[in-house]
Amino acid sequence: MGGVTHLIVFLSMFSAITLMSEAQYLLAVTKDEPSRQYYTTVYIGSAAMTSPVNLLIDLGTNLTWLNCRKIKSLSTLGLVTCKSSTCKSIPGNGCDRNTCLYRQPRPLGKNTVVTTGRVVQDNATIFTTEGGQPVHIAPSRRFTFSCAVDKYLQGMAPPIAGVLALSPGEFPFWRQMTSAFNVIPKFSLCLPSSRYGYFFMGTPSLGGKKTVPMTSTTLKIDSGKYLISVRSIYVDGVPLTLDPSLLEGGAQLSTVVPFTVLQTDIYNALAQSFTLRQRYYMTKLFYLMISVFKYIKSTNLIFVWVLNLFSQNIGMTQTPGGHAPFKHCFGEGASGRNMDVSVMEIGLPGNGKEVKWRFQGANMMERVSETVICLAFVDGGKKPNESMVIGTHQLQDYLVEFDLSTTQMAFSDPLILHNTNCST
Template structure:
């Protein structure tokens, strides 16, 4: 009898561990249309419940925000310089006994880096309490360039102190998170391991993340196709990979890559009845949509752009369809939704949020793999309605 009871206890413990490891936490994602910025809303301070909107940024390590937006500053706990927390934060510093963090400004405004005090407070994630959420305080003047609704930046880098890692460590869940950026409505930010598509299965494709120790999310782009045809590119242009960004609105390409893409896209587009039109800044390659560019699903019937990536068993392709390859600027005029980044940019390819909209993108640090879906629009759903039964 005692042996049976021990077995039942062990099975119960195992079940509890399994359920915990597969737990899922969800936050909303909102798009601020004028600035094309995406933010989530987080409750900080479990006593006063201070909801703050924070810009999603894949490059920022430690979350920072205007702490005056919180209802109770007295509950903030200063992190000391000698603490293990402070010593683990990249770019840390000291102001007497107080830990400081050098806050990178994600939008390239001046100054590019500011300094704020590191603090801790409780945060609420899907009704669960994160007791020691570590972040830093910024002055309101350092929020220039952010949309009026936004109070700071949510760090989502591959580093040691991004928000997603603090959540997965505190709750002992699988170290992964997923983003579903909406083209309209409200999208979803998932943390932890769960079947996002249990009720509405959509194919997910795996590709390895490249050199995550760099602090960036990089993909190894092997080649680029437009309308089924490969671009003729110097292989050295693709060696640095494509950096993923949640603050750049449109994918930015080195000039030679952009010119090859635009030239091929224009050739394919004119063959299906589109006509070249004057550019509309910041876009240089625009087209009169014509009568043949919409199919029965309402998707624009324009050339598909494909990034060829390494997979587990050969190459895989990330396909961008109409809504992610072009942007409407006038009633009948659409433009190629890619930007010429110049001859010598810091990165040859930086993928923007317009290309991510209505795709599920999953970062799994237990495997260092990224999974991406087809365009959800091809499956009669979107990030604002996902998941839903057909």
């Protein structure tokens, strides 16, 4: 299938997006269910011969890299020379005779593998909605990236052929595109819980004219990472008792970590509080049922009723291990089916006061079987590089905006509260 045909198919698939977004520039985000990896499709090449290339979305990569064999026509591909200003501006650059090289860190896996690839340029095509008008192809722009070979794609889902760089560095995709199209340097992600979501460059808007309230906090940039300052963590409004030093480094945001990873002491405090709160609600329910006993004439009836209600809740049915990477799992009842579980909130600085980022329901739990759901957080050990890394399971179905013009991050409420989500 030719490049132009691919573009037409793409536009047909995402025609619904025009009704949901007034963002200036847009790419679709696809969730690969088996791997829980999120990728987008960039069209590379001339207008006559574009090649759709699926790229893993990574907030930690500075320069996009991909298997250049996926580009069908190399006639428009140009090597970046060592002496060029472009090469000199790329951190970690190198040279092979007169060809610019880039050291490419792999975002997946515990052991970071770094390979060297040639830096090249080609045209890249994206899409625009321009005030809510039907999606159409934006003029292509020159795009700088580097080439990699197949073996460095290890660990990535089969459709993925490289990494789309979204770091706060000098050459991420979003910075190249916003500069080329002369729009405000910010981007937003709406990661779907299933199917397709959105990657905006410019000002996002979900639901046509309907706006989704956003809360802002300061965005910290450190060693090519996006971090937010964490003041406190709550479960159902009750703060966790933590050593303040555990929160000093803040929380890193990641689009390649599937579940939020917490330093052991933070994880244990969260898991203990979560479990105790579930038991508290169960005990409260039990005494409520006892209090209405006098209104029920049949003791057999009350016994059956109590048994029914208890069997439908997860609070007292914690299951043993065996559901890696999770440590705290529960037998699923009515509460599990409805995801009616405790709410976690992260306290962040905002406008001179603390603001709270709320996680609830499906963002708190993960189904591992038909009858078992687990607390969707991972114990990262006593001495991880970051005490808290917020993963994609917690980010999905939120609109999250990275505004590098103000160094602010904005986040929505859970979109389910506004009768919408990130999935098409």
